Amino acid sequence: MARLLDVIREDLELTGTKEGCGEGECGACSVILNGKLVNSCLVPAVQAEGAELRTIEGVASDEQLHSVQESFLHCGGAQCGICTPGMVMAAVDLLKRCPHPDEAQIRDGLAGNLCRCTGYGKIVDSVAQAAERAIQVAEESRS
Amino acid sequence: MRGQVPGCTVHTPTTLIGALEILFAEKGAWRPLAGGTDLMVLFAAGVLPFSRFLNLWGLDELRGIETTSDSVSLGALTTYAEIRTHPLIAAELPNLVQSAWVTGAMAIQNRGTLAGNIANGSPAADTPPSLLAYGAEVQLQSLAGSRWVPYENFHTGYKQTVMLPEELITRIRVWRPKGDNFHFFRKVGTRKAQAISKVCLAAYARAEEGRVAEFRLGMGSVAPVPMRALTTEMLVQGQAIEELDGQFIAGAKLALMEDIRPIDDIRSTASYRRKVSANVLGQLLEEMVERFKRA
Numbered sequence: 001m002a003r004l005l006d007v008i009r010e011d012l013e014l015t016g017t018k019e020g021c022g023e024g025e026c027g028a029c030s031v032i033l034n035g036k037l038v039n040s041c042l043v044p045a046v047q048a049e050g051a052e053l054r055t056i057e058g059v060a061s062d063e064q065l066h067s068v069q070e071s072f073l074h075c076g077g078a079q080c081g082i083c084t085p086g087m088v089m090a091a092v093d094l095l096k097r098c099p100h101p102d103e104a105q106i107r108d109g110l111a112g113n114l115c116r117c118t119g120y121g122k123i124v125d126s127v128a129q130a131a132e133r134a135i136q137v138a139e140e141s142r143s
Numbered sequence: 144m145r146g147q148v149p150g151c152t153v154h155t156p157t158t159l160i161g162a163l164e165i166l167f168a169e170k171g172a173w174r175p176l177a178g179g180t181d182l183m184v185l186f187a188a189g190v191l192p193f194s195r196f197l198n199l200w201g202l203d204e205l206r207g208i209e210t211t212s213d214s215v216s217l218g219a220l221t222t223y224a225e226i227r228t229h230p231l232i233a234a235e236l237p238n239l240v241q242s243a244w245v246t247g248a249m250a251i252q253n254r255g256t257l258a259g260n261i262a263n264g265s266p267a268a269d270t271p272p273s274l275l276a277y278g279a280e281v282q283l284q285s286l287a288g289s290r291w292v293p294y295e296n297f298h299t300g301y302k303q304t305v306m307l308p309e310e311l312i313t314r315i316r317v318w319r320p321k322g323d324n325f326h327f328f329r330k331v332g333t334r335k336a337q338a339i340s341k342v343c344l345a346a347y348a349r350a351e352e353g354r355v356a357e358f359r360l361g362m363g364s365v366a367p368v369p370m371r372a373l374t375t376e377m378l379v380q381g382q383a384i385e386e387l388d389g390q391f392i393a394g395a396k397l398a399l400m401e402d403i404r405p406i407d408d409i410r411s412t413a414s415y416r417r418k419v420s421a422n423v424l425g426q427l428l429e430e431m432v433e434r435f436k437r438a
């Protein structure tokens with residue numbers, strides 16, 4: 001039974017999505033399937049047939065980074081980077097469900113993603129900054 | 144590719160009847176597969192003793208939360224995320240929402256299902272205490288027909304259930320609370336997210352004319368199966384709220400320590416589980432008294 005993660009990395013050769021634990025604990029393999037954040041290591045590939053799949057490769061548009069990616073760069077939210085694709089996917093999912101999260105909501109949204117480098121502080125800052133930027137951009141476009 | 148095991152078959156029926164026919168024709172040969180959050184972990188580790196999976200994920204007949212004036216019926220494939228965001232469940236059956244909140248993290252909550260959580264049969268699962276507190280019922284269906292089983296009779300032993308190999312869980316039904324009621328849920332684990340419970344406790348109570356007219360206490364991780372603490376329930380049920388004082392609560396805590404049958408394992412010890420269960424019960428009863436006196 002192939003896992004969605006195997007199809008993404010081996011067949012589609014999209015290696016931005018990482019395998020950490022392979023058992024749903026670390027979130028390195030997070031992708032957005034039919035609009036929902038999932039651990040691709042736990043999704044049987046057959047259950048993704050015909051579905052809409054968004055991986056880390058589809059987060060930036062052309063040369064323009066997503067605001068979450070920008071703020072990870074700006075705040076130092078990535079160190080070794082192995083958790084980063086999953087963190088970014090979880091953050092993108094959170095900001096869609098909850099555009100103005102407080103710190104507790106950010107921590108809840110990222111609770112399934114482990115990082116061994118940053119101590120999480122700068123990751124939380126990155127997501128908070130991405131949310132603020134989105135608000136600014138919306139206000140600027142309105143005025 | 145750790146997930147690639149030769150000789151594994153996945154069949155995807157397009158209707159519930161189609162699924163039941165396969166289970167009936169080859170009894171015990173097919174393993175139902177829902178969100179996969181329990182099965183895929185074991186599968187990738189290569190420790191699953193079966194290789195034929197019946198993929199239920201596409202069966203819309205097993206989805207949806209339906210409400211009537213008396214009950215809420217949750218399709219077998221209802222996910223934690225769906226429970227978390229359902230306004231009527233949040234308003235009337237808050238323990239279920241709490242159970243969903245504390246289960247894994249978002250990515251697990253988008254895939255894990257209610258039926259999967261109970262069929263898996265873990266004594267440490269987090270929806271069973273709430274289902275027990277609410278007196279839930281489980282609908283089991285096979286080609287031969289369907290039956291409703293009180294959830295408290297569903298588990299017969301460690302990882303064993305009354306479900307026959309040709310049956311599927313189709314729905315889980317909970318009655319909508321009436322009158323003046325109180326709800327309590329508490330999971331004790333090593334960290335807030337992604338931790339397996341050391342103790343999980345859910346309670347539902349209803350007051351009538353100054354007495355506790357109904358009291359149910361569901362517990363997880365304190366016995367080989369999720370269990371109701373029946374002796375403790377009987378002690379509290381029928382009591383005048385005025386009489387639920389410190390001395391009474393101390394007695395109830397002792398009763399609960401006798402009610403449960405915890406073990407030592409990698410997550411905790413039996414004596415810690417007894418002590419924590421009793422302390423959480425104490426907190427629960429104090430909150431309940433305060434809440435009912437306010438009404």
Ligand SMILES: Cc1cc2nc3c(=O)[nH]c(=O)nc-3n(C[C@H](O)[C@H](O)[C@H](O)COP(=O)(O)OP(=O)(O)OC[C@H]3O[C@@H](n4cnc5c(N)ncnc54)[C@H](O)[C@@H]3O)c2cc1C
Pocket residue numbers: 023024025174175176177178179180181182183184199219220245246247248251254255256257258259260261262263267268269270310311312313337338339340
């Ligand atoms: C990282 C992680 C964290 C987790 N945290 C928690 C937690 O905090 N609390 C908790 O309780 N659980 C937790 N779990 C366990 C798991 O997510 C739940 O038990 C989940 O509800 C299982 O549902 P599923 O649909 O994914 O089941 P599956 O894995 O698809 O199936 C589980 C079992 O149920 C059977 N089954 C499924 N549907 C049916 C049906 N309709 N009829 C008959 N049998 C059926 C399957 O045959 C299998 O035996 C966690 C899992 C992971 C990987």
Ligand code: FES
Pocket residue numbers: 018019020021022023024025026027028029030039040041042
């Ligand atoms: S690799 Fe999927 S959650 Fe860790």
Ligand code: FES
Pocket residue numbers: 077078079080081082083084114115116117118
């Ligand atoms: S940056 Fe290294 S694990 Fe998160």
